[in-house]
Amino acid sequence: MKLDVKYETGVVWQDFQHKQLIDLFEKIKEARSDNKDKNLYRYTIAFLAMYVNHHFKLEEEYMDKYTYPDTALHRKEHQEFIKEIKAFREENINYSEKGADELLTRMGEWILSHILENDQKLGEYIRSFEQKKSAS
Numbered sequence: 001m002k003l004d005v006k007y008e009t010g011v012v013w014q015d016f017q018h019k020q021l022i023d024l025f026e027k028i029k030e031a032r033s034d035n036k037d038k039n040l041y042r043y044t045i046a047f048l049a050m051y052v053n054h055h056f057k058l059e060e061e062y063m064d065k066y067t068y069p070d071t072a073l074h075r076k077e078h079q080e081f082i083k084e085i086k087a088f089r090e091e092n093i094n095y096s097e098k099g100a101d102e103l104l105t106r107m108g109e110w111i112l113s114h115i116l117e118n119d120q121k122l123g124e125y126i127r128s129f130e131q132k133k134s135a136s
Ligand SMILES: [Fe+2]
Pocket: 056, 059, 074, 078, 114, 118, 119
């Protein structure tokens, strides 16, 4: 799936990783409709949790490096999501349609609204910081 332009931050690595995350949700959606493949479903969720961790860490590294003013709030949102996905995995050790739907709607929506509200702001900050740096 292509990352809709409205979700772009303009920062190459950030856009690339957001696209990867959205693709993972698509993969979970496919596994959800193909009830036979429970392993694919579980594997993809484990991978999603790992990838989210990696992605959040990278964003936080940039926030620290460029002394981003909204770091505390942004970091808090990341931590809440990590907590949520951890709880989800503990409660949904076995595949269930209900669990899959919950993950797809709630967490899928969370990621998208987080990109629109927080990541785009961060992306803009990173871009202007890097522009200033390359100009000086
Ligand atoms: Fe973020």
